[in-house]
Amino acid sequence: MKPQTRFIPFLALAILALLLALWAGLLRLGWSLPSFPNLALAHGPLMISGFLGILIPLERAVAIHHKWMFAAPLASALGWVSLLFAPTFGMILMTIGSLITFFILIVMVRREPAIHTITMAVGALTWLVGNFFWMSGFPIFQLVQWWMCFLILTIGGERLELSRVLHPTPRQIRIFSLLAIALLTGTILSMVNANTGARLSGLAMLVLSLWFLKNDLAARNIRHTIPLTRYIAYCLLSGFVWLGIGGALQLIYGATLAGPLYDAVLHTIFVGFVMSMIFGHAPIIFPAILGVPINFYPAFYSHLALLHLSLLLRVAADLTNQVELRKFGGLVNEIAILMFLGMTVYSVLRGKK
Numbered sequence: 001m002k003p004q005t006r007f008i009p010f011l012a013l014a015i016l017a018l019l020l021a022l023w024a025g026l027l028r029l030g031w032s033l034p035s036f037p038n039l040a041l042a043h044g045p046l047m048i049s050g051f052l053g054i055l056i057p058l059e060r061a062v063a064i065h066h067k068w069m070f071a072a073p074l075a076s077a078l079g080w081v082s083l084l085f086a087p088t089f090g091m092i093l094m095t096i097g098s099l100i101t102f103f104i105l106i107v108m109v110r111r112e113p114a115i116h117t118i119t120m121a122v123g124a125l126t127w128l129v130g131n132f133f134w135m136s137g138f139p140i141f142q143l144v145q146w147w148m149c150f151l152i153l154t155i156g157g158e159r160l161e162l163s164r165v166l167h168p169t170p171r172q173i174r175i176f177s178l179l180a181i182a183l184l185t186g187t188i189l190s191m192v193n194a195n196t197g198a199r200l201s202g203l204a205m206l207v208l209s210l211w212f213l214k215n216d217l218a219a220r221n222i223r224h225t226i227p228l229t230r231y232i233a234y235c236l237l238s239g240f241v242w243l244g245i246g247g248a249l250q251l252i253y254g255a256t257l258a259g260p261l262y263d264a265v266l267h268t269i270f271v272g273f274v275m276s277m278i279f280g281h282a283p284i285i286f287p288a289i290l291g292v293p294i295n296f297y298p299a300f301y302s303h304l305a306l307l308h309l310s311l312l313l314r315v316a317a318d319l320t321n322q323v324e325l326r327k328f329g330g331l332v333n334e335i336a337i338l339m340f341l342g343m344t345v346y347s348v349l350r351g352k353k
């Protein structure tokens with residue numbers, strides 16, 4: 001493998017967005033820390049359109065390698081930096097980043113018209129629509145279903161693609177497609193009837209999580225002889241469980257606007273599902289982008305276990321309204337993410353040697 005250092009600036013900007021978003025997350029939890037105007041409010045956009053808005057299109061641009069495609073992670077990166085100083089300009093740039101990502105997905109669908117590419121393209125479209133509402137002045141709690149749908153469909157499409165080796169039956173594919181359509185319908189509906197929309201999306205998430213637990217490749221790889229493959233399977237399966245928990249919470253509580261319930265619904269999906277997927281995906285994506293193999297260490301399990309335990313604590317605190325415990329759970333969530341970052345950088349550097 002030949003090391004590819006030219007993508008490092010993109011990765012560095014994605015990681016910087018994540019670190020700032022984590023800092024902002026602590027502010028939102030009520031930790032009194034140094035800050036500057038716009039930072040706390042930028043937490044969600046920094047995570048979704050900054051950190052992930054760079055990584056997701058970057059992975060596609062590196063794989064397909066058309067120069068124009070790199071404009072997507074570039075716009076997202078310039079967007080998050082601008083967001084902190086000139087919010088309107090930042091919103092426009094981030095929306096442009098999602099628009100170019102949608103174009104990349106159209107190229108992918110035209111190359112390979114299949115359920116998994118279409119699912120990912122619809123995912124990119126929901127990110128674009130969500131950003132458009134955000135840019136038009138809608139509050140985040142009203143459009144956050146679009147950002148959730150973006151990440152669930154993007155990850156769902158990728159998992160479907162990788163699970164093709166198991167030759168899913170037409171019936172399994174039909175059920176997956178129906179669930180993706182239900183999720184999208186719930187998201188659209190949430191703009192006119194927030195409660196019904198959120199409940200429908202929640203139901204779709206809950207059943208989708210059961211679908212993944214049964215049909216995803218991870219269910220088979222949990223007993224794999226290769227330790228890295230087994231670790232990835234644990235990340236994925238635990239992420240699917242959180243998707244189900246988040247879906248169940250949305251189904252029960254409907255739309256949430258702010259406060260502990262909002263925190264629980266959002267972060268079962270964003271931390272429990274999305275972060276677990278990132279933990280499992282990193283050993284594949286970093287070698288692909290950097291051209292460096294990654295070494296597996298059993299210590300990888302420590303950040304995975306810490307993430308789940310601290311999230312369990314945070315959600316329990318949210319549901320029982322215990323402010324200090326929630327602050328602590330959120331802090332330990334962040335420690336787990338920082339441990340993951342540290343371990344990943346370490347194993348990439350070791351892989352280089």
Ligand code: HEM
Binds near residue numbers: 029333
């Ligand atoms: C891991 C540590 C994290 C902490 C401590 C944290 C903390 C918070 C807090 C306290 C809120 C406000 C909830 C409320 O209204 O009470 C929030 C909102 C939000 N978070 Fe996080 N979060 C974390 C991770 C993430 C991740 C990984 C994502 C996305 C991938 C994310 C996306 C969001 C979004 C979109 C909102 C809504 C923002 C808004 O309404 O302005 N968070 N977060």
